[in-house]
Amino acid sequence: MMRLTLARRKILWAYIFLAIPILFFAYIRIYPTIFAFQMSLHDYNPLAIEHKYVGLENFQKLVAEFNNLRSPTRAAFLNTAAYVVLGVPIQLLLALAVALMLNEIRFLSTFYRLVFFLPFVTSTIAVAWVFRMLYQPQFGFFNVILQAFSLPQQPFLSRPQQALPSILAVVIWQGLGYAVIIFLAGLKQIPQIFYDAAQVDGATRWQSFRHITLPLLNPTLVFLIVLQTIAFLRMFAPVLAMTAQGDGGPLNSTTTVVLRVYREAFQSFNMGYASALTVTLFAIILGITIIQLRFTSRNIQ
């Protein structure tokens, strides 16, 4: 019989304990993911018993829809790209600016952090509904303010040109607190001694920021870029709650890939096609994440 050393036995026990969450994850998260891959190759109606194997037909339909200028699927992919391309940089720039300021203040600093973090812990649906009211074309808060300054009223959510930025603004605002807190944690990690040394050398505040803060904040930045990109790619609830009947309108101007997945799967019962969309989104997220990690995570000396 093999005799285990104490250290080996410890490791063995660790694996035994880890097995439980791993089994849980395998069943709750990994198995459904694999199942989605399988569904994407079938004509899968959730109400039906038999699901016909259709090969890559669902993916061919996806390509055809993407090439159709008016299709909601094309709009969903393009809008999702717009949410990411606009949302991630704007949110992170704002968050960094706020974090730098919060890092300076001492008086009431906890209160200010709380104010920025509060939206993040509020229910997305509640936030979306409140903003839907604030955006009302006539008597909504924003238009009342505009009118008070004799500025023209804005349609916000009710016009294709303004609807996406209007929703994006809410999402950026709501997620800002999270990015601020992570940035603050990153800033606290930077030893004060570097700044003191720079000051002695006569560096300006900008130079300190450019050559000390930014490089040393890089791991935090990478973490946030990856996480927020994934979050924007998976955008769903705010659009569902802020558009009429949750249709991602007007004229598909705000719809997202995940919203399409939901509508195809549960309103049209095209679970196979919805899975094909999911698998495609999964591939996109995976690809973008790998590229981001490769290009942004270099070690700073």
Next chain:
Amino acid sequence: MKNFKFSLMILALLTILSAGFAAAAQDVVEIEYWQYFFEPRETAMNMLIEQFEAANPDIHVVHNSQIAYDNFRDEIAASAPAGVGPDVVTLFYGWIPAFVDAGYLVPLPEADFPAEWIESYFSPMVAESKFEGSYWAIPTAVRSLAMFWNKDLFEAAGLDPDTPPATLDDLVAMAKQATVYDGNGTDILNITSEGFAIGMSAQDHHWFREVLVRQFGGVPYSEDGRTVMYNSPEGCEAFKYLLSFEIEHKTGSNDLFTDVTEAFVNGNEAMHIDGSFRLGTIANNNPDMNYGVAELPVGPNGERSTFGSYWTHGITRRAAADPARMEAAVRFLQFITTAEAGTLWVNEVGELPAQLEAASDPAMLEDPILGPFAAGLEYAHATFFVDETVQRQVLIDAYDQVRLGGMDACEALNEAAATEQALLDDFWAARGS
């Protein structure tokens, strides 16, 4: 020692209870019934189930009505793969083709529900849901569209509070007169109280398809429901009429006051087209509103039409898998679709009885609020939907293409028809017929 005695007592109690259940289970067939949550519907169905179980002591009905309206389809879709769910299900009539296509519903047995009986006993729109030669569901109640008008807003605008619009021309004239602007202009954003507004995502896509298109001399679909025909010159005239309220006359918009339904319920819209189910919303949210209900305005040739729809009850393949459950489901379905059930339903829920016998009750026809809806049942049309969500969306988008995108009305309608036709073709191609 004390603990031991206590455990023994519990054990004895459990044995007796389980034996009792086992004995009961042998005699009583249990079936499950599902509907979406709406309190009056839940109450009405509980009353029907109580009566049914008293008359049929060998059947027990489990009533699941704790599903939010918006999630109802999701819940059914989630239950089906798990092999659980209802034996008798209440579904929107427009879902029948999709549910049949999936093999989820079984045809109503001809012996228990003869086609002749269905066609003579129920409102004609029920027969329109015959699919591939069979009936798959029958309803307790039906609903139709009618014109709601706010008498106080009429009076304030100098209109006779007791005269609703009788024709489509009246509707335009009265909508213009009843619209109140803020004094800085007469654009949509200057409106402080709407005359009449179009809400395509509410009921107005139905009003367009089944009412306006017909009144302007067109037909929405071919006889067999497989070809879209509303994109005819007549249909386009109807569509332009629909668009004129917001684009030309500026009498209201779905963008104002949250949406058209909220606008009317909160007293910000003088006229509004809606179904009988809205009576309950008004009673709950604005019980003091002084309003009336009239039949929809007639068309240029005096033609009447309205859109009829209903939530209907079908038997699922889960029930059909077991003869005893199937028999229980048939008896339950028969019980909840009688004229008596229809009468109970109208009193509790406010939806009209689906049975001609109960719907022709003189007291109901004379009722100033229910009467106009009941009158509409005679000439109501129910659209044959294969995917209601998508078929509604194409018309919402056509309307928005003109309103927001500046597209030509006929072109937008053609585009909608092409998208919808592709959907219909796909559906029928997959049915292999």
